[in-house]
Amino acid sequence: MPNISDFSHMLPLAELEVGQHFYWDIGGLSVHGQVFMTSWFVIGALLLVSVLASRNLQRIPSGLQNFMEYALEFIRNLAKDQIGEKEYRPWVPFIGTLFLFIFVSNWSGALLPWKLISLPEGELAAPTSDINTTVALALLVSLAYIYAGFSRKGLGYFGNYIHPTPIMLPFKILEDFTKPLSLSFRLFGNILADELVVAVLVLLVPLFVPLPAMILGLFTSAIQALIFATLAGAYIGEAVEEHHD
């Protein structure tokens, strides 16, 4: 990937770095420090708002409690629609966390001027614009639906692979690989592309012109969080679904 920051001496207003990371060395393992910094911010924000909302719970909700109840009801409905009335309850925390983490990450990337904080190398951005985060989330979804299938049906879960006919077996096995791949690349691609588009537009025309792309970015970010959570729910629902035949 070419580094556009070479132009930055001509255009001092903005610079764009892709594929550069602020490496931390932890016990011989190198990790992307900027991803962890923003993800801790996101996690901290989520926990802070949750604690504030659930600190003083009332029967008649108001303010933050009302808002978080709305969020929880939204997540519950999402899980219920995808997994089904009977099985959805234990999965609400997982799907809710996915949705909230991705949503807040995406919007923090789109709304907060992370780039004002300069790092020695690389730059701060939404945690979801790093492939490691999205692959981690997607693999967790894979583990979750496989766990859901086995805990629900035991070894009968393998029946899912030959469900309508045994011809489906290779495709179903292939699906186990394409599901995390498509989940992670969809999220990563959308968020990174959105940030790049905005960054390139800012690079070219610093004022007003990037605004439509930024607004579109907010919309895409929200949609991506919804898609990720919905698909996670759909995969889990598919794994626990009962076949009567």
Place this chain on the structure above:
Amino acid sequence: MFDIDATLPLMAVQILVLVALLNAVFSNPIGKVLDERSEFVRSNRLNAQERLDRAKQMAAEYEAELTETRKQAQKIVAEAQGEAQALASQQTTQAQQEAAQQREAAQKEIDQQKQAAMASLEQQVDQLSNQIVEKLLSSVSG
């Protein structure tokens, strides 16, 4: 860009921790509040429905009682009217009878007195005619 390293497993662990923490501070307490509220609303509604049913039943009972009482009242009024009618007609006939008796008695007395008067009148006529006859006879002979 596709630089996958130890960030991935650490991020996965971090997300799992976040699931546990959010479960503790978000979905669990707020979910409990939601469930309790819907339970509260449901039981209240059930209670209200029960009370409404009971009130309706009581209203129906009162209505039935009212109709019954009205019917009884009508019956009593009809009875009383009948009795009064009977009494009135009885007294009327009695009075009529009495009146007829008295009239008869009076008639009888009148007849009696008439007869007595006739008798006395006849006597006087006889007397007068005797006197007339005597007078005539005396004048003829005299």
